[in-house]
Amino acid sequence: MPTVLFAAPLLSESASRMVQAIGSLPGVRLGVVTQEPAEQAGEATRQAMHAHWRVDDVCNPEQLRWGVEGLTRQLGRPDALFGAYEQLQVPLAEERERLGLPGISSEAARNFRDKARMKRVLRAAGLPCARHGLAGSFAEAHAFADAVGYPLVVKPPEGAGSVATFRANDARELDAALHAAPPARDRPVLLEEFVVGDEHSLETISVGGRALWHSLTHYEPNPLEVLRQPWIQWCVVLPREVDDPAYDDIRAVGADALRALGMTTGLSHMEWFRRRDGTVAIGEVGARPPGAQITTLVSRATDTDFVRTWAELMVFGTFTPPERKYAAGIAYLRGQGDRAGRVRGVHGLDRLSDATKRLATDWQLPTVGAAPRPTYEGDGWVLVRHPETAAVRAALKEIVETVRVELA
Known part of the structure; x- marks a missing residue:
């Protein structure tokens, strides 16, 4: 009887579908970590869970670990730990490695999560992708634009679902995108060639x-x-x-x-x-x-x-x-x-x-x-x-x- 732990920020419609699908598998004991109380989920979702643990920030590695440990005390050692939320993939991989569970490694998870790192890996493998660069200042962003040309795509290195993603057709639009999320040395923006x-x-x-x-x-x-x-x-x-x-x-x-x-x-x-x-x-x-x-x-x-x-x-x-x-x-x-x-x-x-x-x-x-x-x-x-x-x-x-x- 496998014990499975699933993590998600909220029991949204999509996450609830996943919880119900996992809970319906034969013999599975399902524990779920989320940021909202289980009582907010629908009846079918609550019935699919054998245990639930609420945390304030499921993407925080320490709180995710606290939730996993709490569910482990209730259900026993897990056989699988995963989730579908993009921002959770690295913390989940780190926790799997700590527990010795199967799944992609934390290094691989970072390859997928950090889009600048991803493109370095892909280009090193000879695979086609847009030219890109990280900019920690307005000056670095404009230097990249001068080298590559417009239009450009401006986005966070660890974005998802086109959130905070902009197309800049000229220097004025590049400045507007940078002002929306000002770059810093410890918080650079990712600039990419706009692929037509x-x-x-x-x-x-x-x-x-x-x-x-x-x-x-x-x-x-x-x-x-x-x-x-x-x-x-x-x-x-x-x-x-x-x-x-x-x-x-x-x-x-x-x-x-x-x-x-x-x-x-x-x-x-x-x-x-x-x-x-x-x-x-x-x-x-x-x-x-x-x-x-x-x-x-x-x-x-x-x-x-x-x-x-x-x-x-x-x-x-x-x-x-x-x-x-x-x-x-x-x-x-x-x-x-x-x-x-x-x-x-x-x-x-x-x-x-x-x-x-x-x-x-x-x-x-x-x-x-x-x-x-x-x-x-x-x-x-x-x-x-x-x-x-x-x-x-x-x-x-x-x-x-x-x-x-x-x-x-």
Whole structure:
């Protein structure tokens, strides 16, 4: 009967799904460390947990250790310790090493977490990625810009989900981005060449350091453009043709990148670009499940619960490749109007064609009266699937052109 410990800052909708998936595995005794009381979770999530430990900051290594030790006294020595939150990967790896548990090493976790270090590792392995540099001052940032040219991407070295990420088209916009998060010697910013091309993701299941399965998506348009234009309703498309020879190059590059960074067993999420000349470039790689509802897209495309598949991988080290039966896609609904206002209404749902409505499998509509969300995932979403990728693209196009979230 394996004892499994899972850590997350909050028992959010996504984290709760993971807790329920892990707790449903046969024979598993599950302990959970979070920053909020277990009483705030739903009934199904509470039922999945055998024990819970609350801390003030789960990303603090000392508090994480306190939570692990507290759960160990209740449940016994753990057999597995993991979480999905990007900022937790290094503390979790350090704690696994202290306990002698399986999982990626702390050195590998730092390779994935520190984006400047990541790119040094990738470039040393001869893998394609954007030119980059760390700047501890305004002068160093402008010197990098003079050497590389504009546009540039400005972001924290340990960021996640495009948070605090800016595109600078000239020196004025670079200064504006730097003023938003002033660089310092002990808190530098990461500057990158802006890669011109189409952006995608590559999800990979690895077992024992070998890439065994992959999936991929198309971002339409790129998330950084979505952040710059908060009115854009964008889409993520998961094509059915993931084994098409057109993707041979990124599959090979992705597998090489994971080996260089130190992936062992787990699910990884890579953001990558197809340049205008057809070549590929790696953006970032996370040693964790993807966000943006991509696990839900994979679940619908394969008629499986992909979160449970990931849980089985992390607990038992086993993986059965699911069959790709459908293409799937998600349209993100984003508020139009006064960003300082509230959601007044959602318009256009009744004008969607019956054909598009029949393809919808999941949706989360904006709540009237809610404040607009600042993230690229927007205020709501609609997920569709169909055996043909073209039909999914057509449905998503109709949704983003027809549905409007009114802010006032």
